[in-house]
Amino acid sequence: MKCVIDGIYRFGKDFATLSLAPNKKVYDEKTIRKGKDEYRIIDPKKSKLGAALRMGLKETGLFEGAKVLYLGIASGTTASHISDITGEHGLIYGVEFSSRSIRDLLPVSRVRKNMIPILADARMPQTFASRIEKVNVLYQDVAQKDQSEIFIRNAKAFLKKGGTAMIAIKARSIDVTENPKKIYAQEKQKLSQYFEVVQQVTLGHFEKDHAFFLCRMR
Amino acid sequence: MTFYISLSPIGLFAHDNKGELVDSVIFTDLNKAKEQFIAAMDKQQTDEEAQLIKKIEKKDKEIIFEIPKEGYVNQFPNISGDTVRQNLPKLAQSTGFCKNPSDLYNHIHSLNMGITRAAVKKASTGDRFLIHAVNTIDELESSANMLAIRLKEWYALYFPELIENTRSNEKLASIISSDAHRDKISPEDAKDTIGADCPEQDIIPMHRFATEIHNIYLHKKELEEYILKKSKEIMPNASELISPMLAARFLAIAGSLEKLSKFPSSTIQVLGAEKALFRHIRGNGTSPKHGIIFQSPLVNQASRKTRGKVSRMLASKLSIAFKMDYFDKKLKGGKKLKEDLDKRLQNLKG
Numbered sequence: 001m002k003c004v005i006d007g008i009y010r011f012g013k014d015f016a017t018l019s020l021a022p023n024k025k026v027y028d029e030k031t032i033r034k035g036k037d038e039y040r041i042i043d044p045k046k047s048k049l050g051a052a053l054r055m056g057l058k059e060t061g062l063f064e065g066a067k068v069l070y071l072g073i074a075s076g077t078t079a080s081h082i083s084d085i086t087g088e089h090g091l092i093y094g095v096e097f098s099s100r101s102i103r104d105l106l107p108v109s110r111v112r113k114n115m116i117p118i119l120a121d122a123r124m125p126q127t128f129a130s131r132i133e134k135v136n137v138l139y140q141d142v143a144q145k146d147q148s149e150i151f152i153r154n155a156k157a158f159l160k161k162g163g164t165a166m167i168a169i170k171a172r173s174i175d176v177t178e179n180p181k182k183i184y185a186q187e188k189q190k191l192s193q194y195f196e197v198v199q200q201v202t203l204g205h206f207e208k209d210h211a212f213f214l215c216r217m218r
Numbered sequence: 219m220t221f222y223i224s225l226s227p228i229g230l231f232a233h234d235n236k237g238e239l240v241d242s243v244i245f246t247d248l249n250k251a252k253e254q255f256i257a258a259m260d261k262q263q264t265d266e267e268a269q270l271i272k273k274i275e276k277k278d279k280e281i282i283f284e285i286p287k288e289g290y291v292n293q294f295p296n297i298s299g300d301t302v303r304q305n306l307p308k309l310a311q312s313t314g315f316c317k318n319p320s321d322l323y324n325h326i327h328s329l330n331m332g333i334t335r336a337a338v339k340k341a342s343t344g345d346r347f348l349i350h351a352v353n354t355i356d357e358l359e360s361s362a363n364m365l366a367i368r369l370k371e372w373y374a375l376y377f378p379e380l381i382e383n384t385r386s387n388e389k390l391a392s393i394i395s396s397d398a399h400r401d402k403i404s405p406e407d408a409k410d411t412i413g414a415d416c417p418e419q420d421i422i423p424m425h426r427f428a429t430e431i432h433n434i435y436l437h438k439k440e441l442e443e444y445i446l447k448k449s450k451e452i453m454p455n456a457s458e459l460i461s462p463m464l465a466a467r468f469l470a471i472a473g474s475l476e477k478l479s480k481f482p483s484s485t486i487q488v489l490g491a492e493k494a495l496f497r498h499i500r501g502n503g504t505s506p507k508h509g510i511i512f513q514s515p516l517v518n519q520a521s522r523k524t525r526g527k528v529s530r531m532l533a534s535k536l537s538i539a540f541k542m543d544y545f546d547k548k549l550k551g552g553k554k555l556k557e558d559l560d561k562r563l564q565n566l567k568g
Contacts, residue, residue: 091323093330099341102334109331113323116330119337126285126294130225130259131330133306157295158303177500 001034006063007085008053009039015053016041017084021111026080040084044206047078048141048168051206057214058199060137061164065089067135069158071122071150072096072142075104076115082139083112090114093132097121122150125157134158138165143173148190155194155217163217165195171209180209191215221274223267224284224299225258226306227251227326228315230270232281233298243270244313248321252329261288345475348448352470355441362434363387369394369431373424375414376400379407388435395432398425455539458552459532459559460514467510468540479544486540487511487533511536516563524566531566535559 004010007017011032022038025031030041042050049060062068062085073079073094083092094109095118096102102119109115120128122142138159140151151167159165169187171180184200191197195215203210221240223232228251229244243266245251257264263271271281283292284299302309309315310322366387374381377400384390393403398421400408442463449462452475456465471489472478481489488495490509498505507526511533512518520528535555542549 091326099338102338106331106335106338109327113327116327117334118330119334119341129295129299129303130255130285131227131326131333133226133303157300160304176496 001039005053005059007087008060011039011041013054014041015050017081020084020087020114024111026108027075027077040081042081043077047081048203048207048210048212049078049081049139049166051203051210052166052168052201052212054206055201055204055212057201057212059164059214060085060166061214061216062086062137066137067133068092068137068139069132069135069154070094071138071140071154073105073117074098074101074141076108078139078141079105079115080108080112083115086114088114092116093118093128093135095120095122095128122154125154129157132158134160136160136163138163140166141168143170145174147173148187152190152194159217161217165215165217167191167213167215168203168207169211169213170207171211180211184211187211188213194218220280220282222282222284222293222296222298223270224296224302225255226299226302226309227255227329228306228310228313228322230258230266231298231302231309232270232274233301235297237297237301239301241270241273242313243267243273244315248316248325251315251325252332255329256333259285261286263287263289343475344448344452345469348445348452348466349470349473351441351445351448352466355438355445358434358438358441362391362431362438365427365431365434366391369424369428372427373398376416376421376424377403377408377411377413379411379413380404383407387431391428391431391435394425394428398422398428452547453540453543454547455542455549455552455555456536458556459536459539460511460516464510464513467513468536471510475540475544479540481537481540483530483534483537486537487529516559527566528563531559531562 002010009016009018016032016039019038019040027046029043032039032041042053044050044054062082064087066086067090068082068086070079070082070092073096076094079092079094086092092115094105094115096105097120099119102117105117109117118128118131135158138155140147142150144150147169151165155165169184171183174183188197188200191213195217197213197215199214201212203212220235221232223230229242231242232240234240245254254264254266258267281290282296283290284294284296286292307319307322316322316325369391370381373394380403384393397403400411400413445466446462449466450457453465468489469475469478472481488506488509491506494503494506497503508517508529511529514532516532517525517529535558539552539555542551
């Protein structure tokens with residue numbers, strides 16, 4: 001076991017986070033016990049952050065005490081690991097549009113006090129702006145046609161200067177017929193107007209036709 | 219000069235255009251803040267907002283809110299919201315709203331939990347129930363048919379003549395479930411059957427199994443009645459144009475009445491034909507003329523040449539009907555739509 005990135009530990013080829021709520025699984029993730037500590041392995045097939053790490057993501061910008069805005073939090077699979085990393089002094093504002101997914105998220109956020117569920121459309125930041133504050137990290141996984149625009153709009157409104165922003169781009173949501181590589185290039189260009197794109201990885205066989213961008217707010 | 223007003227979990231703030239704090243109204247305490255915040259999210263002005271406006275109005279300036287508010291201009295993000303969101307923990311302490319950051323974050327957590335829980339409750343509308351019922355019908359149908367295949371094989375050991383003479387699974391299950399003994403079902407066939415003679419203990423489990431299948435078919439019929447009623451209730455106008463069952467199927471594919479109401483008629487026309495549609499978009503094959511809209515007799519009984527046209531006309535009327543159903547069910551436009559459609563169909567024939 002080795003701590004490779006802030007809050008993320010490596011077990012062989014797997015990546016894991018130190019559980020904030022031991023003995024309480026969020027999804028059916030594998031866990032490893034080390035004395036009192038419980039490490040939760042990030043399943044790369046279920047979490048795009050996990051997949052990006054496996055595909056060579058070098059940093060996440062997450063740290064203990066960080067404030068995070070998570071757009072498209074769904075039922076909190078990836079977010080639970082981010083919640084492990086930011087710890088009890090950190091905070092995740094999780095925005096999700098599907099009431100079905102939020103229903104699964106509510107019990108998780110009852111246990112993990114640093115996860116804040118918000119049922120809203122990420123396209124309209126004005127509807128939830130009053131309920132949140134500025135953040136250090138923006139994470140987005142929404143699979144919408146205008147996902148880059150949503151990302152930029154929210155980053156402008158909520159991301160602190162120099163903050164980190166991560167986005168999972170699903171090529172098939174933007175145009176099913178276009179070559180994914182072409183879409184990545186085009187989206188990267190959009191992002192470059194506002195961010196410094198630090199790293200780009202494709203998610204390989206974990207998530208078909210997905211790319212993951214790590215950006216820094218200018 | 220302009221003053222900007224923003225709402226936050228701890229209270230209302232007014233800033234000038236340089237981002238300097240002009241004035242604020244802090245919510246009373248941790249207990250009351252929730253109520254006061256939720257009220258302020260609404261378009262109507264609250265007491266706290268009136269209080270803040272009164273305080274700064276003496277200085278006689280234009281006021282811009284961050285969220286929509288009746289009688290005022292709004293702009294998002296505005297400089298006040300920006301400043302507050304940047305310094306929320308500091309502000310919470312300096313304004314005396316709470317002593318330490320953990321109180322603030324517990325407050326934000328419970329505030330959002332409350333709002334989200336209420337929103338989830340509100341989101342489970344009648345159309346969701348209908349969608350599950352439609353999907354359940356399909357699942358009942360396919361499981362009943364699957365079990366019926368097993369029943370056929372099993373019962374054929376004892377009385378193959380019945381299986382040969384009964385085409386419908388539903389009927390078969392009904393016959394065997396009422397009495398599984400072959401001499402009771404058909405004494406004539408039973409006389410020189412090629413089925414094995416077997417003791418009562420072999421017949422009982424077959425009878426039990428057939429009853430189970432028969433019940434599934436009964437259940438399916440009950441559900442169909444429920445869907446018919448519910449669909450007419452939720453989509454009265456669309457139900458004038460197509461059968462309530464088909465309207466419910468449209469709903470199930472779209473996912474919600476809201477989504478369905480926002481589809482253009484071209485999407486409605488090919489809903490259910492996604493495979494053909496995307497094949498067409500990729501550049502192989504012709505565009506589909508109809509999706510599940512084909513199930514309407516208007517379309518499937520039209521001549522091959524006019525089917526595309528009929529399906530387009532019906533889809534365009536349907537899109538109007540779905541919009542009426544979503545935005546105002548009291549609108550009784552379905553009949554008029556049907557008349558218009560019939561007229562156009564007449565022209566098409568003539």
